[in-house]
Amino acid sequence: MIKRLAIIGVGLIGGSLARALRAAGAVGEVVGCGRALPNLEKALELGVVDTFTQDPAEAVAGADMIFVAVPLGAMRGVFETIRDHLHPQAIVTDGGSVKGSVVMDAIGAFGTLPPRLVPGHPIAGTEHSGVEASFAELYHHRRVILTPLPETDPEALARVTAMWETAGADVTCMSVAHHDEVLAATSHLPHMLAFGLVDTLARMRENDEIFRYAAGGFRDFTRIASSNPVMWRDICVANREALSAMLARFGVEMTDLAESIRHADGERLLEIFARAKAARDRYLDSAR
Numbered sequence: 389m390i391k392r393l394a395i396i397g398v399g400l401i402g403g404s405l406a407r408a409l410r411a412a413g414a415v416g417e418v419v420g421c422g423r424a425l426p427n428l429e430k431a432l433e434l435g436v437v438d439t440f441t442q443d444p445a446e447a448v449a450g451a452d453m454i455f456v457a458v459p460l461g462a463m464r465g466v467f468e469t470i471r472d473h474l475h476p477q478a479i480v481t482d483g484g485s486v487k488g489s490v491v492m493d494a495i496g497a498f499g500t501l502p503p504r505l506v507p508g509h510p511i512a513g514t515e516h517s518g519v520e521a522s523f524a525e526l527y528h529h530r531r532v533i534l535t536p537l538p539e540t541d542p543e544a545l546a547r548v549t550a551m552w553e554t555a556g557a558d559v560t561c562m563s564v565a566h567h568d569e570v571l572a573a574t575s576h577l578p579h580m581l582a583f584g585l586v587d588t589l590a591r592m593r594e595n596d597e598i599f600r601y602a603a604g605g606f607r608d609f610t611r612i613a614s615s616n617p618v619m620w621r622d623i624c625v626a627n628r629e630a631l632s633a634m635l636a637r638f639g640v641e642m643t644d645l646a647e648s649i650r651h652a653d654g655e656r657l658l659e660i661f662a663r664a665k666a667a668r669d670r671y672l673d674s675a676r
């Protein structure tokens with residue numbers, strides 16, 4: 389049971405956690421904190437938070453659990469603002485999509501990694517932002533990755549694990565570096581492909597006509613290109629090393645595919661498509 393939960397950044401991710409914990413009766417009071425007043429007023433009106441403030445230092449006062457769910461570029465500033473206002477037993481965790489940058493931001497702000505800081509990442513979301521997009525079931529049967537460090541307090545880790553499980557999630561732990569490499573491949577690269585494809589087509593002269601004749605495959609593939617540009621700029625910058633490596637690798641594979649097409653190498657094309665179909669079918673089976 390969390391007595392006082394401070395949510396810094398009451399958007400899709402922060403708002404959904406607050407809703408889930410409230411629905412489970414696992415939280416006493418929820419204090420929301422953010423920069424945009426209309427979003428905080430909406431959070432209050434929707435019953436996602438009990439009170440709100442625009443000052444993170446005020447939000448964390450007396451809180452036993454603090455969830456930071458702001459864009460990655462705002463993490464360090466939030467850590468610096470809350471640093472001197474945390475209760476000694478308070479646990480700080482976050483939902484940022486990259487973990488190496490959050491750990492570096494925490495070390496930069498606190499001087500050393502606080503033992504009661506548990507870096508985390510829910511592998512769940514949508515292309516929508518803001519508290520109005522949040523919903524209590526977002527984390528049901530979805531994975532949450534925690535990346536504790538050797539200095540992380542086991543009791544803090546256990547409490548954050550229990551919090552996510554109460555929200556309906558399955559919790560996995562892994563190292564910061566492994567997290568950032570895996571997510572570069574499975575989440576950050578696909579978002580780059582969607583953004584890149586839609587931008588390329590949008591800049592072609594005939595784009596009105598092209599979009600008019602786009603079929604379901606285009607819609608499925610490009611849904612994530614509607615995601616928040618600020619959030620994705622921050623993810624790219626924060627995970628630039630792993631993402632650049634994945635993009636370079638993918639570029640080589642695309643060049644190979646283009647060559648096979650140019651040479652009408654049907655055998656090679658069948659080999660690539662059959663391997664990809666089998667892999668996706670296996671993924672869907674295991675995700676069921």
Ligand SMILES: NC(=O)C1=CN([C@@H]2O[C@H](COP(=O)(O)OP(=O)(O)OC[C@H]3O[C@@H](n4cnc5c(N)ncnc54)[C@H](O)[C@@H]3O)[C@@H](O)[C@H]2O)C=CC1
Nearest residue numbers: 397399400401422423457458459462484485513514517518
């Ligand atoms: N959108 C998604 O599908 C997922 C996002 N994430 C991560 O979760 C975090 C939050 O993302 P969303 O909830 O989607 O974004 P969002 O845009 O819905 O919510 C972010 C909130 O943070 C507030 N904010 C921005 N700067 C702030 C600051 N300096 N101080 C206090 N509040 C501030 C904004 O006003 C906004 O209400 C990001 O770090 C993102 O990488 C993680 C998993 C999935």
Ligand SMILES: O=C(O)C(=O)Cc1ccc(O)cc1
Nearest residue numbers: 485510511512513514515612
């Ligand atoms: O909308 C989708 O399908 C997503 O992939 C959402 C998402 C975005 C960022 C994350 O770090 C995790 C999940």
